Amino acid sequence: MEILAYGVQADERPMLSEAFEGRHGLRMLDVFLTEDTAPLAEGVPVVSSSVNAVLDRAALTRLAEGGTRLVTQRSTGFNNIDLDAARELGLTVARVSYYSPYAVAEHAWALALAVNRRITRAASRAREFDFRLDGLLGRDVHGMTVGVIGTGKIGECFARIAHGFGTELLGWDIAQNQDCLDLGMTYVDRDELLARSDLVSLHVPLLPATEHLIDGPALARMKPDALLVNSSRGGLVDSAALVEALRAGRLSGVGLDVYEEETGVFFTDRSVRGITDDVLARLMSFPQVLVTSHQAYFTRTAVGQIIDATVRNVDDFAAGRSNENTLVAGSGDRP
Template identity: 65%
Template sequence: MEILAFGAQTDEKPLIERAFEGHHDIHAVDVFLTPDTAPIAAGHEIISTSVNCDLGPAVLEALAAGGTRMVAQRSTGFNNIDLDVAERLGLTIARVSYYSPHSVAEFAWTLAMAVNRRIVRASTRTRDFDFRLDGLMGRDLHGRTAGILGTGKIGEAFTRIAHGFGMRLLGWDVSENPACLDLGMTYVPKEQLLAESDLISLHVPLLPATQHLIDADALKTMRDDAILVNSSRGGLIDTAALVAELREGRFTGVGLDVYEAEAGLFFLDRSLEAVDDDTLARLVTFPNVLVTSHQAYYTVDAVGQIVATTVDNVLDYTAGRRSENVLVPRS
């Protein structure tokens, strides 16, 4: 059986091909699944997708009509998939429930340190042989307060690093993580966490209840000199509201690896085109903002785990087995 993998990055393709070797043929393409590209999946019983693929009703209808019966998503997030429509069409949907939490947690800290210590500005200057320190002053994080919204596996890994920095730890989640409590974390209401934290990092899934978790009111609750980091899902932050606060000169730094309207932009080269997203265009002009292209998970360790789990999901499907990774079971 040949499997078609959409949205495969250049570094990812050989990992995908090696993982499927001896199991199934795999054809990995760099195009993303959209209503326009869905027809190329015709004749493929199984396809694999990335988090920025469109798996809305129109695409799922096209996949089902073309003979697709199983979608193996190469991510933990699945907010791009209409699960109700998939179930109605009899499509099996599986995801990767778990991969290295350290990849994302370490990258979140990379963003935090980069905006705190003005690394991008410093690097740009030294390339021009400008070695002044004006405007590059950061802050010690030791002794300051880290607020972690979401203390699952990734939030816990982020917390362990914060503990290593000697920071006061505040947490917010629907349930308390004993490992975080052992590190000295105090769980508090979201409003208190936002008001007292010097560094705020988001590690919650994107659900209807968490859409714009950081909205205009939440942003106004934060300290003027706070650092905000989002390496989870773009929709957790109301970006228009964030831009409005940045225009007022607020926040020491904002590090974003995700953006709520990133589909059609991230993972693509748009450097020779006019990008018509005015909000993103304004966002990247602020000197205290660093935007990266959803790369927090992108380590050989994490991607290796993602691909290995994707292979397992496909083998489970062909063998008629069901695992915890299945979101919509085989009908």
């Protein structure tokens, strides 16, 4: 079968090529899958999208009209896909239901440690041979109260690392994780978690119920010197409210690997053109804010697992099978 993979990063290319070699025909593009780029898949039965694809009804319609029957996304999240439209169009949609949770949890901790110990500012100064310590005062993580919002696989891994540092663990989720309880985690309601935590890390999916989970009132409940980390989905945080909280002198550190309007910006080079998103630009102007480009998943282990799952999704589709990654089993004929 012929496959067109969108949004392929340079480091992914050799891994994708090796995985599909001898199995299916594969072409790779660095552009993202949107309504405008969907016609590039004309006559191609299978497309593979990246997390920053915009798979709304218009884009899916163009794919279906062009003969695409399977969309397999190389990510766990699928809030960017209109599943109802896919179902109506007879498309099969699959994702990657599992990859290394350690990759994301470790990156979340890298962000937390970096903003706590002012690593970015210190490194920038050192490059200019400025070795003063002014403004670089951090806090011991040992003894902190760490609030974990979302205690699934990734949240559990984050909590295990926190436990190793010697922290008090608070958790919030719709269901309690026994492994987290065994670490000594205490489950509390969201307001209590926000009020008591020195560090809050987000590990829940983006759903209508979780959109802007961290809004203005939530930020006001947090300690003025708290740390906030989001390595899950940008829409969990009301970015404009976060800017206002920072302007008011609240929060001593913010680490963001995701941003609610990141589509079309993250995974691209804007060093020459700059960005037109005033909220993002304002966020990045605060010295206690560190933004990375949705790279928490981007380890050799995790990307390899994502690619392996994508290959299996294609193999199973070609054989007329569904698997645990299938979100929509299309009604259209198999190629």
